[in-house]
Amino acid sequence: MAIRRLSDIDVRGKRVFIRADLNVPQDDQCNISDDSRIRASVPAIRDALARGAAVMVTSHLGRPAEGQWTPAESLAPIGRRLADLLGADVPLIRDWVDGGPWLAALRPGQVVLLENCRMNKGEKKNDDALAQRMAELCDIYVNDAFGTAHRAEATTHGLAKFAAVACAGPLLAAELDALGKALADPKRPLVAIVAGSKVSTKLTILRALAAKVDCLIVGGGIANTFVLAAGGKIGKSLAEADLASEAKAILDEFPGKVPVPVDAVVAHEFSAGAKPELKAIENIAPDDLILDIGPTTVAALKTVIARAGTIVWNGPVGVFEFDAFAGGTKAIAEAIAASPAFSIAGGGDTLAAIAKFGLEKKIGYISTGGGAFLEFLEGKTLPAVEILETRANS
Ligand code: ADP
Ligand code: MG
Secondary structure: OOOOEHHHOOOOOOEEEEEOOOOOOEOOOOOEOOOHHHHHHHHHHHHHHHOOOEEEEEOOOOOOOOOOOOHHHOOHHHHHHHHHHHOOOOOEEOOOOOOOHHHHHOOOOOEEEEOOHHHOOOOOOOOHHHHHHHHOOOOEEEEOOHHHOOOOOHHHHHHHHHOOEEEEOHHHHHHHHHHHHHHHOOOOOEEEEEOOOOHHHHHHHHHHHHHHOOEEEEOHHHHHHHHHHOOOOOEOOOOOHHHHHHHHHHHHHOOOOOOOOOEEEEEOOOOOOOOOEEEEHHHOOOOOEEEEEOHHHHHHHHHHHHHOOEEEEEOOOOOOOOHHHOHHHHHHHHHHHHOOOEEEEEOHHHHHHHHHOOOHHHOOEEEOOOHHHHHHHHOOOOHHHHHHHHHHOO
């Protein structure tokens, strides 16, 4: 179904509200460790400004408690980076939902950043009253946040429902075009790599994916859950034991499709300085922490990746932030880069890993979405896209 696009709409003199995805990874001091998502959000803002709109931008960042401002989840550092990239002032506005002096002062050609939208009560529940108040702020609502398109929240869904005009920004439109084209008829074998730490949010996606792909490579906490399901030991590693039966069902239903790691790099503590130790899965001790896949597992996966026709990748296979445990993720990333397959990668930390290894240019398409990317892959309708389709016809 068709959606309206920002590029098709006359924004001169209009108030334009852009829901971007500026949810970037940060270190303990809130320094931005990878600004890909901020950079990817710049074209929509620039375009609206250049065409004479008064622009307000918001995003979520992390998981703040609704109704509370906390410095750790403030968009302040993101605003500073955005200002550098735009070469313009980007004032940060707190308590913005009901407008006020900042809105009255906002002129065409100017941009403000509206503080973390998840600090507003009702954001996550997609509260209609909140969305209606936000819709009053603007003439045109632009969703450019592919990364949260799988969630119906007040700024991704409710606002699209109530704003006078609702459309997709260039990033959202480009993501839908690129992923749709690549996945409509993928060159086989189709290999999916699903790893990382968000076990419960990703495990449910695995079943649907297992049915679609020729090989499903698991890593990180997800792989640990599969090792448990296959009867292996994981010590005190990250996993969700209550989901092991679900993982077991996938292994049984798709025999041979989901290779389970056979070795791992373990440590006794979760830290950058922890001493790495290589172990076969059957030798994992109760106090071991699996922090990366081991070389035998890597070698097997490299063969699969080299033969693939299409590769989709979400999630680092180890704690790549610590150099001693980055080897598996680096090897997988390099294998994808070297493979003749068309490759698509998505996910905040996945992009950070690709950037760390300097492989951005060797991946076929870099998606800014993690969960949204996986759900798109799974064939689900993304609620934030669905409402734009509905609005295009109303
Ligand atoms: P993405 O943001 O790409 O979707 P996730 O947020 O799900 O990925 O997961 C990324 C995180 O998973 C990284 O911070 C990485 O350190 C962590 N991780 C990977 N493997 C393990 C592991 N074995 N144990 C603990 N954390 C892990
Ligand atoms: Mg992440």
